[in-house]
Amino acid sequence: MLPAPNPAPRPSSASSQPHPLIKDFAARVLLVDDEPDLLRTMKAILEANNFSCRTAEDGFEALRQLRETPPDLIVTDLRMPNMSGFELLAILGRRFPQIPVIVISGEFALHSDNPGLLMNAFFRKGEYTPPQLISTLRDLYSQRPLRPALTRQGRAPLWINRRSSDYLLATCTECLRSFPIENHNPIGEALQTADCPSCGTTITYAVDNSVLRILELQQAAVPSHSALPQAPTPSAD
Secondary structure (H helix, E strand, O other), X not given: OXXXXXXXXXXXXXXXXXXXXXXXXXXXXXXXXXXXXXXXHHHHHHHOOOEXXXXXXXXXXXXXXXXXXXXXXEEEOOOOOOOOHHHHHHHHHHHOOOOOEEEEEOOEEEEOOOHHHOOOEEEEOOOOOHHHHHHHHXXXXXXXXXXXOOOOOOOOOEEEEOOOOOOEEEEOOOOOOEXXXXXXXXXXXXXXXXXXXXXXXXXXXXXXXXHHHHHHHHHHHOOOHHHOOOXXXXXXX
């Protein structure tokens, strides 16, 4: 009688596999923000989780460091002096499309069904946890260098200023630069158009109901001038 064949080994579960971010190699992360305390805190958290971090206070400094040693991942703010995060995103998308980018902003909220045009992930400041950020960084690092190409889309991504409802920001789907749209029409789902001031491309966007709701909430949260307390008028002696 022939001996019974050995059973085929069972595939191990995904949880038992070592993460691609192995212990002997620290993924390089470039942190871009103009708040020194935030940079120090984030750097300490990531380095405690086996990331190697460098910091930059604005887009210009980030580009200088990119020329010296390209990082594996980038985490950037949007509102910064000198070169904003919007300008940095446009340059990264054109010159360094292979580097995954995470945007963290407390000033702007992204309204888009396709954030991949600009970044790989978006977090609002104060609305995420360090484990969520670390998990996202590890996932993005494990996918390198197979980052998908930028995808063109019919609608331009909209950015909503969380401190003002006077204007929106749209990102050009051609040159990837962002520009303000001040006279948007609150007409629900209807598509609207605007010309990019940088490259002249006519982009299409929609101020849909979810955008209108955010704008209405922001307007309601800002007291009118008549509701503000008035300084007492000095009496004439």
